[in-house]
């Protein structure tokens with residue numbers, strides 16, 4: 040009965056991977072998003088209640104991701120970018136994982152008020168050493184920041200002790216609003232994911248934040 044209990048627990052955990060701990064044997068990194076976006080740093084259009092939605096992402100093989108600049112946003116990426124919701128993107132990531140395209144998926148905290156920070160944990164391995172993650176710039180029409188296919192190994196193939204990377208900013212292509220507080224204005228037909236002109240919408244070329252990975256074990 041003891042072993043049966045363990046088996047049942049393991050099977051049950053498979054359906055909810057984004058809430059599950061990283062798989063046994065994975066190399067674990069803490070993920071910290073430091074949001075820099077403030078009235079002082081990015082004054083143009085700075086809205087009331089500036090925040091970022093919960094971090095969501097996964098570890099995966101190099102050259103892949105769950106979103107692709109220049110391609111259409113999935114329903115999950117669309118909802119993340121427009122509302123900050125992690126669903127159905129969490130299910131999309133779990134489907135990628137269950138198909139063998141990811142090692143670990145994760146949902147972290149958000150930034151309640153920017154500037155501020157958010158955190159998560161991700162497991163990687165030699166076959167899945169890259170990470171992609173996103174968080175909605177909120178409020179905004181369909182804008183998000185994150186990392187696309189960032190490697191955590193050095194030139195020798197060793198996992199780096201720590202890595203800090205400025206986030207990129209994208210427009211999901213699904214809402215045509217032009218500033219942070221714009222009313223909903225669905226883009227029809229939807230456009231593809233494009234680089235957000237951070238200078239145009241914030242008045243600064245500075246990144247809106249950075250992500251630091253720290254090797255934990």
Ligand SMILES: [Ca+2]
Pocket residue numbers: 180181210211212213214215216
């Ligand atoms: Ca847009």
